[in-house]
Amino acid sequence: MSEPDAGSDVAGMRTTAVRDGDGWRINGTKTYITNAVYGNMTIVAARTSTENRYGITMFLVPAGTEGFSVAKKLDKHGWRCSDTAELVFDNVWVADDQVLGTVDRGFYETMRNFQNERMVLVGMGVGAAQVALDQTLEHVQHRPAFGGHLWDLGAIRQRLAMRQAELDAVRASMYHAAWIGDVGEDNVKEMSGVKAYGAEVINNIMYDCVQFHGGMGYMRETPVERMSRDARILPIGGGATEVMLEEVAKRSVIA
Ligand SMILES: Cc1cc2nc3c(=O)[nH]c(=O)nc-3n(C[C@H](O)[C@H](O)[C@H](O)COP(=O)(O)OP(=O)(O)OC[C@H]3O[C@@H](n4cnc5c(N)ncnc54)[C@H](O)[C@@H]3O)c2cc1C
Numbered sequence: 185m186s187e188p189d190a191g192s193d194v195a196g197m198r199t200t201a202v203r204d205g206d207g208w209r210i211n212g213t214k215t216y217i218t219n220a221v222y223g224n225m226t227i228v229a230a231r232t233s234t235e236n237r238y239g240i241t242m243f244l245v246p247a248g249t250e251g252f253s254v255a256k257k258l259d260k261h262g263w264r265c266s267d268t269a270e271l272v273f274d275n276v277w278v279a280d281d282q283v284l285g286t287v288d289r290g291f292y293e294t295m296r297n298f299q300n301e302r303m304v305l306v307g308m309g310v311g312a313a314q315v316a317l318d319q320t321l322e323h324v325q326h327r328p329a330f331g332g333h334l335w336d337l338g339a340i341r342q343r344l345a346m347r348q349a350e351l352d353a354v355r356a357s358m359y360h361a362a363w364i365g366d367v368g369e370d371n372v373k374e375m376s377g378v379k380a381y382g383a384e385v386i387n388n389i390m391y392d393c394v395q396f397h398g399g400m401g402y403m404r405e406t407p408v409e410r411m412s413r414d415a416r417i418l419p420i421g422g423g424a425t426e427v428m429l430e431e432v433a434k435r436s437v438i439a
Pocket of ligand 1: 186190193215217219260263417419420423426427
């Protein structure tokens with residue numbers, strides 16, 4: 185979906201797919217696409233309506249299709265174990281049976297799928313934050329300081345206790361939002377809320393975990409150093425925090 189000039193504003197995308205014989209002709213550029221370098225099948229969103237801003241369709245484009253190329257592998261702050269790239273579609277022709285879903289309904293299909301993506305992102309972050317907290321507890325309880333251990337310092341033990349409580353709240357809220365979706369109800373408000381709040385809590389935890397590891401927390405050999413960089417994507421990807429809060433606000437207006 186994402187393009188150089190359209191990220192949060194998904195419907196602002198410029199990539200087009202125009203009818204051509206028994207198929208479609210796709211032109212445009214996508215960026216920040218996960219697994220794009222090594223993926224053998226790409227699902228691309230393209231504008232198929234000139235009148236309707238939301239008239240977007242999803243297409244399946246296999247690697248090696250003429251005109252489809254990886255323009256650039258991007259160098260990232262975190263998530264370095266997954267590749268991210270810029271893709272170019274230069275007069276790419278795809279057959280009708282490469283349409284995924286319904287013509288002109290791709291925007292709505294994508295929005296529905298976003299709830300799942302947001303849940304996965306929060307779940308991944310909760311797991312990582314729990315590991316970071318556990319490793320930090322282990323560290324401060326063994327790290328000698330001021331005649332005792334770091335754990336004996338009230339500022340440290342109380343902060344870690346609060347971070348654990350916040351993480352437990354995010355975990356429970358995430359299961360709650362997932363359950364609402366599971367019983368077939370609209371969970372956009374709850375899932376957007378937990379995505380916004382959870383991403384903030386998880387990043388605060390990572391910050392403290394690096395902090396309480398001291399200099400070791402800043403070293404590449406320490407897992408929390410990597411986890412803190414990996415967590416930074418959470419308030420940006422899959423819907424930025426501010427966009428999530430708008431989704432909550434829109435659904436909070438009392439008629
Ligand atoms: C590692 C990584 C992997 C990604 N993988 C994929 C992928 O596989 N497929 C894909 O399609 N995209 C992917 N993305 C793109 C990602 O979804 C976008 O980066 C994200 O949606 C934000 O869009 P943008 O970068 O264009 O920022 P912009 O839309 O330019 O927004 C910049 C900032 O402005 C603020 N902002 C934006 N809108 C509002 C608003 N309405 N109100 C208030 N503030 C606002 C937010 O703080 C936001 O972070 C990936 C990005 C990264 C970094």
